[in-house]
């Protein structure tokens with residue numbers, strides 16, 4: 473039984489340590505979470521994304537995407553999203569519910585991207601559009617399509633599946649003090 477899993481404050485700190493590392497380290501299992509949104513047809517949508525930054529002081533989780541992608545239209549309609557992480561080394565699942573602020577065409581963020589990474593933003597036709605042949609698309613980078621999705625944490629549900637199970641919920645409403653839930 474890990475000591476940090478028995479204390480609300482330690483568990484919160486441990487979770488943020490893992491998220492912070494997940495953003496910085498491409499080898500971390502937290503580097504590629506599932507990102508879920510409310511679909512335009514009323515169902516749920518989810519896809520894998522790269523975690524770009526995690527700020528324990530601002531309570532933000534940031535990912536980047538193309539302004540022309542379906543998820544952006546979904547977030548315009550409903551800015552609520554969920555990021556889902558699993559860390560097998562610490563037996564910890566983190567479900568972060570966020571409200572997403574979108575920033576498109578940020579010059580500073582664009583400067584920090586390498587040539588290869590810029591290819592992920594822009595291109596014709598937009599991702600998800602039907603094409604006549606498998607290679608009938610072009611990948612021209614476009615700064616005005618690069619979009620920062622800044623997720624402002626609303627709640628964090630932490631599930632620990634060690635020798636004994638633990639579950640805690642941290643909500644913005646109570647300043648993220650945390651409360652235990654039945655696992």
Ligand SMILES: Cc1cc2nc3c(=O)[nH]c(=O)nc-3n(C[C@H](O)[C@H](O)[C@H](O)COP(=O)(O)O)c2cc1C
Nearest residue numbers: 504519520521522536537538541542543544599600
């Ligand atoms: C390992 C991996 C990492 C990915 N990272 C991102 C990412 O950081 N941002 C992004 O928009 N899409 C990323 N994708 C692609 C998305 O999963 C998805 O296919 C794409 O964004 C279109 O999603 P949408 O049509 O639901 O908007 C990644 C896919 C994989 C497999």
